[in-house]
Amino acid sequence: MLEKTLNLPGPDGEIPLFVTCPEREGPHPVVIFYMDAPGIREELRDMARRIATVGYYVVMPNLWYRWGGISFTTNNRPAAEQEKMMGLLKELTNEKVLSDTRVMLDWIKAQPEAAKSPMGCIGYCMSGQFVISIMGTMPEQFLAGASLHGVGNITDKPDSPHLLADRISGELYFGFAEDDPHVPLSEVDALGKVLKAKGVAHEIEVHPGTLHGFVFPERACYVKEASERQWERVFSLFRRRLAGAAARAA
Numbered sequence: 730m731l732e733k734t735l736n737l738p739g740p741d742g743e744i745p746l747f748v749t750c751p752e753r754e755g756p757h758p759v760v761i762f763y764m765d766a767p768g769i770r771e772e773l774r775d776m777a778r779r780i781a782t783v784g785y786y787v788v789m790p791n792l793w794y795r796w797g798g799i800s801f802t803t804n805n806r807p808a809a810e811q812e813k814m815m816g817l818l819k820e821l822t823n824e825k826v827l828s829d830t831r832v833m834l835d836w837i838k839a840q841p842e843a844a845k846s847p848m849g850c851i852g853y854c855m856s857g858q859f860v861i862s863i864m865g866t867m868p869e870q871f872l873a874g875a876s877l878h879g880v881g882n883i884t885d886k887p888d889s890p891h892l893l894a895d896r897i898s899g900e901l902y903f904g905f906a907e908d909d910p911h912v913p914l915s916e917v918d919a920l921g922k923v924l925k926a927k928g929v930a931h932e933i934e935v936h937p938g939t940l941h942g943f944v945f946p947e948r949a950c951y952v953k954e955a956s957e958r959q960w961e962r963v964f965s966l967f968r969r970r971l972a973g974a975a976a977r978a979a
Contacts, residue, residue, distance in 0.1 A: 747788075755844075861876065875903075883920055936958065
């Protein structure tokens with residue numbers, strides 16, 4: 730495996746990137762990994778490495794770079810940390826992430842290990858909404874998106890991700906927890922109806938006996954069986970939509 734860290738000049742400062750890919754048989758289809766709210770940590774780097782080991786060029790930006798690249802406790806988070814994290818969530822908009830993504834795409838074009846073919850993206854928690862926004866805003870560049878217990882998919886704001894559904898040309902996978910106060914099942918149902926009405930290729934799966942964050946091995950709520958099922962779905966999606974496209978572009 731190859732991996733590196735670097736700082737990429739962005740719209741509001743330098744974006745720290747973690748990049749990993751296989752040593753051989755490149756170039757590889759690109760997957761952008763969007764972090765969850767607690768921020769960049771070794772747990773996320775290991776998840777990015779897992780994607781890379783099966784043949785992808787994975788780029789993971791620190792989305793908190795505008796606020797010093799901060800990270801937060803994942804278990805038993807103190808109240809002061811929770812308050813600060815929730816404040817940042819309100820400041821990190823879809824447009825800011827889209828702007829950061831455009832900068833990353835320009836950089837990726839120059840990387841010899843990255844295939845010049847449609848890309849994938851994966852987002853967790855706060856970044857699930859960004860996956861929809863990116864797929865809808867850049868439909869030619871992104872053909873596969875995975876959103877795991879993603880929040881903010883349908884809101885009453887003018888930049889609500891679901892409003893871009895009719896522009897999506899790729900395929901989406903959504904994995905939700907059965908018991909999630911951040912994403913009630915009524916919202917999951919509403920999202921499914923929107924995607925179906927707009928003709929978006931997608932799968933929505935609610936995993937029994939799970940809580941928000943169940944995919945993270947270091948979380949107290951981790952459920953291994955459900956987490957491994959998520960990996961199976963994600964890798965299947967990426968194979969369908971990215972591997973073949975990369976082979977044709979080679």
